[in-house]
Amino acid sequence: MRINCPHCGQRSNDEFSYLGDASIVRPDPAAPNANEAFYAFGYERANIAGPMQELWYHAAGCHAWLVVTRDTRNHEILDVKSAQEVALERQKAAGTAQ
Amino acid sequence: MTQSAQTARLKDRGLIDRSQSLTFTFDGVPYNGYAGDTLASALLANGVRLVGRSFKYHRPRGILTSGSEEPNALVELRSGARREPNTKATITELYDGLEAKSQNRFPSLSLDLLAVNGLLSPFLSAGFYYKTFMWPASFWEKFYEPMIRRAAGLGRAAQEHDPDSYDKAFAFCDILVVGSGPAGLMAALTAARTGARVILVDENFAFGGRLLSDVRTVGGVKGADWVNSVVAELRSFPGVRLMPRTTVFGAYDTGTFGAVERVADHVPVPAAGVPRQRLWRIVAKHTIIAQGAMERPIVFGNNDRPGVMLASAVRTYINRFGVKPGETAVVFSNNDDGASTIEDLVGAGIRVAALVDTRTMLQPATKSFARKHGIRIFEGAVVADAIGSSRVTSARIVGADGTSQNIACDLIAVSGGFNPSVQVTTHLGGRAQWQQELAAFVPGALPKGMAVSGSAKGTFGLASCLKEGAQAGEAAAVASGFQAAASAVPAADDEPSDISAFWHVKTAKHKAFVDQQNDVTAADVALAEREGYRSVEHLKRYTTLGMATDQGKTSNVNGLAILAQLTGKTIAATGATSARPPYTPVSLGALAGEHRGKHFKATRLTPSHDWAKERGAAFIETGMWLRAQYYPKPGENDWLTTVCREVNTVRNAVGVCDVSTLGKIEIHGTDAGKFLDRVYINMMSTLGVGKARYGMMLREDGIAMDDGTAARFADDRYFITTTTANAIKVLQHLELCRQWYWPDLDVQLFPVSDQWAQYSVAGPRARDLLAKIVDAPFDISNAAFPYMAVAELTVMGGIKARLYRLSFSGEMAYEIAVPARQGDRLMRTLMAKGEEFGVAPYGTEALGVMRIEKGHVAGPELNGMTTAGDLGLGKMASTKKDFVGRVLSQRPGLADPTRPRVVGFRPVDRSARLRGGAHFIGKDDAAVAQNDQGYMTSVAYSPSLGHWIGLGLLSGAESRMGEILRAFDPVRNGDVLVEVVPATFVDVEGARLRV
Numbered sequence A: 001m002r003i004n005c006p007h008c009g010q011r012s013n014d015e016f017s018y019l020g021d022a023s024i025v026r027p028d029p030a031a032p033n034a035n036e037a038f039y040a041f042g043y044e045r046a047n048i049a050g051p052m053q054e055l056w057y058h059a060a061g062c063h064a065w066l067v068v069t070r071d072t073r074n075h076e077i078l079d080v081k082s083a084q085e086v087a088l089e090r091q092k093a094a095g096t097a098q
Numbered sequence B: 001m002t003q004s005a006q007t008a009r010l011k012d013r014g015l016i017d018r019s020q021s022l023t024f025t026f027d028g029v030p031y032n033g034y035a036g037d038t039l040a041s042a043l044l045a046n047g048v049r050l051v052g053r054s055f056k057y058h059r060p061r062g063i064l065t066s067g068s069e070e071p072n073a074l075v076e077l078r079s080g081a082r083r084e085p086n087t088k089a090t091i092t093e094l095y096d097g098l099e100a101k102s103q104n105r106f107p108s109l110s111l112d113l114l115a116v117n118g119l120l121s122p123f124l125s126a127g128f129y130y131k132t133f134m135w136p137a138s139f140w141e142k143f144y145e146p147m148i149r150r151a152a153g154l155g156r157a158a159q160e161h162d163p164d165s166y167d168k169a170f171a172f173c174d175i176l177v178v179g180s181g182p183a184g185l186m187a188a189l190t191a192a193r194t195g196a197r198v199i200l201v202d203e204n205f206a207f208g209g210r211l212l213s214d215v216r217t218v219g220g221v222k223g224a225d226w227v228n229s230v231v232a233e234l235r236s237f238p239g240v241r242l243m244p245r246t247t248v249f250g251a252y253d254t255g256t257f258g259a260v261e262r263v264a265d266h267v268p269v270p271a272a273g274v275p276r277q278r279l280w281r282i283v284a285k286h287t288i289i290a291q292g293a294m295e296r297p298i299v300f301g302n303n304d305r306p307g308v309m310l311a312s313a314v315r316t317y318i319n320r321f322g323v324k325p326g327e328t329a330v331v332f333s334n335n336d337d338g339a340s341t342i343e344d345l346v347g348a349g350i351r352v353a354a355l356v357d358t359r360t361m362l363q364p365a366t367k368s369f370a371r372k373h374g375i376r377i378f379e380g381a382v383v384a385d386a387i388g389s390s391r392v393t394s395a396r397i398v399g400a401d402g403t404s405q406n407i408a409c410d411l412i413a414v415s416g417g418f419n420p421s422v423q424v425t426t427h428l429g430g431r432a433q434w435q436q437e438l439a440a441f442v443p444g445a446l447p448k449g450m451a452v453s454g455s456a457k458g459t460f461g462l463a464s465c466l467k468e469g470a471q472a473g474e475a476a477a478v479a480s481g482f483q484a485a486a487s488a489v490p491a492a493d494d495e496p497s498d499i500s501a502f503w504h505v506k507t508a509k510h511k512a513f514v515d516q517q518n519d520v521t522a523a524d525v526a527l528a529e530r531e532g533y534r535s536v537e538h539l540k541r542y543t544t545l546g547m548a549t550d551q552g553k554t555s556n557v558n559g560l561a562i563l564a565q566l567t568g569k570t571i572a573a574t575g576a577t578s579a580r581p582p583y584t585p586v587s588l589g590a591l592a593g594e595h596r597g598k599h600f601k602a603t604r605l606t607p608s609h610d611w612a613k614e615r616g617a618a619f620i621e622t623g624m625w626l627r628a629q630y631y632p633k634p635g636e637n638d639w640l641t642t643v644c645r646e647v648n649t650v651r652n653a654v655g656v657c658d659v660s661t662l663g664k665i666e667i668h669g670t671d672a673g674k675f676l677d678r679v680y681i682n683m684m685s686t687l688g689v690g691k692a693r694y695g696m697m698l699r700e701d702g703i704a705m706d707d708g709t710a711a712r713f714a715d716d717r718y719f720i721t722t723t724t725a726n727a728i729k730v731l732q733h734l735e736l737c738r739q740w741y742w743p744d745l746d747v748q749l750f751p752v753s754d755q756w757a758q759y760s761v762a763g764p765r766a767r768d769l770l771a772k773i774v775d776a777p778f779d780i781s782n783a784a785f786p787y788m789a790v791a792e793l794t795v796m797g798g799i800k801a802r803l804y805r806l807s808f809s810g811e812m813a814y815e816i817a818v819p820a821r822q823g824d825r826l827m828r829t830l831m832a833k834g835e836e837f838g839v840a841p842y843g844t845e846a847l848g849v850m851r852i853e854k855g856h857v858a859g860p861e862l863n864g865m866t867t868a869g870d871l872g873l874g875k876m877a878s879t880k881k882d883f884v885g886r887v888l889s890q891r892p893g894l895a896d897p898t899r900p901r902v903v904g905f906r907p908v909d910r911s912a913r914l915r916g917g918a919h920f921i922g923k924d925d926a927a928v929a930q931n932d933q934g935y936m937t938s939v940a941y942s943p944s945l946g947h948w949i950g951l952g953l954l955s956g957a958e959s960r961m962g963e964i965l966r967a968f969d970p971v972r973n974g975d976v977l978v979e980v981v982p983a984t985f986v987d988v989e990g991a992r993l994r995v
């Protein structure tokens, strides 16, 4: 499998390490239901068959975390984004919503 | 011994180089062959037909094929450390001095006493692995298992280390073409002419595929000559890489292919600096699979006898190698291609006794050719049995009317049709599809970027293969962004390729083999079906059909078809087993590459490693690092003496320990303090500039992840250390926090573990020693540079350094860091200047003893299951802020006060030794799991106290001081009484740190 790192170009997957689902967001620790939310964040993960947003870390490269959209059924990689940019956009969107 | 003549060599035929005579031995007998031969063709040239014994029944076996699908002609190649078992003679390139031995025979190939196994065949039939176990155990152990172990098997692996080297490499291209027959060559040529980067691989040592084996005309010239002209043109393109002797063994994701290049398997010993094999990872934008098709046998009685050979292989031996595979042939076929073999046989002067075809309508041209050459034609007939014991002497033919007759022959050329080589197309989950009109499986849905052309796709005519290859090459080039170049397809004919599916001769009287390598017969398939193994996957596992090293290349489809007939289903409904990599066996040497022995992983040395080596240090591997464990002095005969001396030196004078392996990260930015507050359980934003603080990080689930120190050199500049083992993991975690959790923070991380050589200087004389190397005007006095102070300074006359007043040993201590290249010099300087204070270096053992004496937790306590509270550090956690792991660390299970906590232990009998891993049990309780109360995590002999001490995790530890427990260690017969004590054994008040 090869991942197209936005900083380094297409690289072999053995340069990367994997974390998991990137579609879920770290809960707000100050929220009243933080206990349940963190429990779900930590343990209740979906086993997705199909396109999935995943966190990958370019360990043997630029040290960027990436949001990789991968079809778990055939390992096709549909999209790769910088995780920091995705997170900033998410923050911006949340700010606008509020 | 005189060398036998090549009696079966044809004159004026073949692509071998008769000017290069080569000598080789088979079972010790010398023979001659020519450059361009395979071991199989050279053996046949010398009239050697019997080359091995079969896996279970020790039946005599010959050469069935001319390619990598060969199930029978497996030999041990080379000798000694280079001996390679199960090597296919059919693809082993002949070289001068080649040594080969037959396999699985006892005591010799021609006289095999274990051929009696054939008589035991009722016990070795389908499912024998499972059934035999059902018998009384004593029967199995004493008789059957030893007998089967001795009798069944393949070649012997070399017993010594492989003396050769293996290499790994990457290659990138626009278009990868796998296979160099007519379709592959046209694909590569057409693509190369557009300027695309092309890699052409073929498992054979010569390019050309069937064009080398069949008498065909391409573009008005002989097939082999056309091949030479195409290869020459391909060589002229700078962007084309030609890789003969290379097998693509697997398709992987994103256009990645695994391939093995046999760089030096065709020479006795690889030249200096040349690997034997090279493992390639080829990354291609587009791939064209043109691996051709493999002929399948028809299953009839004694169809495994030497002298039964695939029709296509017969033609290969005649046309490519100039060898007569027999004197008198019978051709047994169900298709035009097989039947056409009579022409090649006649052309080579081999008498053809009969053409037996299961079809009733042969091509008129074939019939007239047969009549012209006096070949008897049997239409709608079968060869029911081969007759002969160690070689074929006749064929028993059963005609359409059911009458049977024996016709003398020593060669039966058999063709049951062709199986397209679809294996690589299914490696990523695709399924081959049955096509009834071709009587073959063809590729199904293909992975992205892959195309198949030629007979691998079920296109059997030569003209069609050339055309299809050209189209595939052009399409791939255009898809890769190149302009199609005008490329004419050379003229050729499409040969007739009519086939009528036929699998198994039911009138056979003798054993009829489906899988010749694993000795699986048609009767075994029938037995499995009767016993209920009717799914193809069950059949495979119950009978072992297709599970040998050839992965059933000549047997899978036949087995499937016979099962389909038995169950009354169509082949399409019966399904197919899926192929997985590797396509052909890959040696472990190639997979390991250079990663052998010490090269398995990198060995990291600290900057002053050479100094420690000179000093006679014993080293220990910690992760990739080699660290000095202790430094024995002359006369110290055991490690404990040395370690005690090192501890005493630190406690009474001064010692120096290399701590360069610690993980080190610079954390810069206006939000650095805020960031650290969120990743450490304690507050770091309040740390004063010029100060350090111990800190702990949790995982998000509330479990302790790592500990270390944070130092602040400026408002926006921190420096943290991690444990040696977690250096990479902590950086990855911090990057996740920075980039993904809090992307808006102004903070940057710089891993600097390798930039600094760092040493702990510890003991009552530590300051005196450091005072000798710090440059003026730095004031190292206790008042100016107290406990937990940090500073940037210069030492040894202008060398940039950092000084941290930290202590892991409990003594007055410092850590001093200099740029890595100055580490060796600093160590030597400290030793020289410290002589007057009685300095000594100390290693990781003494470091460990002193941290246990002080009750500091380390790796054995931070075991991935303990919380900060378990480690006695719960009070460090700030309640004024959030941090990673805070929420989940408050879960009832993790906050439970009865959880095992770290506490100290000492033996009641002070002379008793403690053992790490011993479990705590109530003094009067039985040593059973229900009474387990925790375990000893770390132990040391404390020279300061004169007895063993330990740290351990014990339930409800705080309230149990003074309690006596059993420390039970069944592994080493340890069972000692221990007393629960506070975890700090030395200088409980910590007074020595601050002087």
Ligand SMILES: [Zn+2]
Pocket (backbone or CB within 6 Å): A005, A006, A007, A008, A009, A058, A061, A062, A063, A064
């Ligand atoms: Zn990168």
